[in-house]
Amino acid sequence: MxxxxxxxxxxxxxxxxxxxxxxxxxxxxxxxxxxxxxxxxxxxxxxxxxxxxxxxxxxxxxxxxxxxxxxxxxxxxxxxxxxxxxxxxxxxxxQTRTASLTERELSGLGGRDLTIPCHAPPYLHNPSLSWSFSSGNEPTLILTYDSLSQHSFASPPWRGRALLDMLGVSAGDGSLQLLNADHVKHTGVYTCVYSAQHNTHTEHTEVLISAAGERLHPWEPSHWWIIALVIALLVVALVGMLVYLKIKGSHSKPRKCPEEATELQSVKDKTEGSNLTETNPLAVENTR
Structure with a gap:
């Protein structure tokens, strides 16, 4: 041994x-x-x-x-x-080494600007920063920031498209500003890494860029059917109310009481009898 x-x-x-x-x-x-x-x-x-x-x-x-x-x-x-x-x-x-990691999801709309967050934890002092992008292939570098020189460098495909707020990044806010996002080219995973002596902090953000006119979350159901259902229920309720009022109105017409009907019938009989007497004088003579 x-x-x-x-x-x-x-x-x-x-x-x-x-x-x-x-x-x-x-x-x-x-x-x-x-x-x-x-x-x-x-x-x-x-x-x-x-x-x-x-x-x-x-x-x-x-x-x-x-x-x-x-x-x-x-x-x-x-x-x-x-x-x-x-x-x-x-x-x-x-000796001590520290590493930290977090992940999130973010949605954006094609043709608009999008801010992808990234913040340095308090235990990192004067860290440098790097951003990279992956859409299923090997990660490609977007840009880097050097804390000593306080300068940033963007790779050619991302120049003028991905920016940092230089005042913010020196204060620990390294959020990436993506200009005029494209739903095909810019959908993927964005990774920012803060690195200082003996310590690193990593943030992965899965970004979904929707085409103009699409919902930001296509997996969520549309709520238009709820609005249509409410309108249909209101129409049915209104029609039902109108039918009810019409039926109630027809049943509520005043009816003649029995006493009035008897008197009217007596007057009618007398009137018919007098009419018969006037129109048939021969019948009167025969009764004499």
């Missing part, structure tokens, strides 16, 4: 944080490699979550005695745009 003795520490060189779906559900995976001794891993969220975080962390050493540490945390679907923070600290507490 071979024993390995490390005469000195192997520091934490890099730390990655990504969203994976290989296990059948969404997980945040935090990884660091070639570290000795094995570091400690701590998870947090921003804003803080009331639920107890239960990550699964594995620490494996290779033949050289260097550790690969992988920690997984199941994504909480109940919280939208939650920031997941993975902090790795060396065994002696002399």
């Amino acid at each position: 071979t024993s390995v003795q490390m005469s000195r520490c192997a520091p934490i060189g890099s730390l990655t944080l990504e969203l994976t779906r290989l296990s059948g559900y969404e997980e945040m995976k935090c990884t660091t490699r070639n570290v000795y001794p094995a570091p400690h891993v701590v998870w947090a969220t921003d804003p803080p979550n009331s639920e107890v975080l239960r990550p699964i962390t594995r620490k494996l050493a290779d033949r050289r005695g260097l550790y690969t540490v992988e920690s997984r945390l199941r994504r909480m679907k109940a919280r939208a745009e939650l920031i997941y923070i993975c902090k790795v600290t060396s065994a002696y507490g002399t």
Whole structure:
């Protein structure tokens, strides 16, 4: 059996944080490699979550005695745009690396401007910024911002189309302004990465650009049928009310009482009798 003795520490060189779906559900995976001794891993969220975080962390050493540490945390679907923070600290507490990640969805309309948000967390000091875009292929660079020179550089296909607010980005607001969005070319995933010494922050935004005249959310049902149904019910109610008033009016006409009808019948009989007497004088003579 071979024993390995490390005469000195192997520091934490890099730390990655990504969203994976290989296990059948969404997980945040935090990884660091070639570290000795094995570091400690701590998870947090921003804003803080009331639920107890239960990550699964594995620490494996290779033949050289260097550790690969992988920690997984199941994504909480109940919280939208939650920031997941993975902090790795060396065994002696002399070194710390932090990575954070969040994801969101955003809709826009073709031919209009769209602002894609991205904000630096408070634990990053004077970070640099990079934006990239992917529509199913390899990510392409949109632009970069250097915090030391305070200058930005945009790749040729995005010049004049993607902009940063230079005053805002120096204050931690690196939101991307997309001008005259195209529903074919600009639908995809936009990624902004803030990077400072020992720390990174990543935001993925899935953007859906709808063509002009389409709904921003085509998966949502239209509400016009509700309006048509309300109008139809109002028409039916109005017709029913008119029919009811007409029937009620015909039944409410005043009828003659029995006494009046008897008197009218007596007057009518007398009148008919007198008419017969006047028109038949022979009948009167015969009765004499």
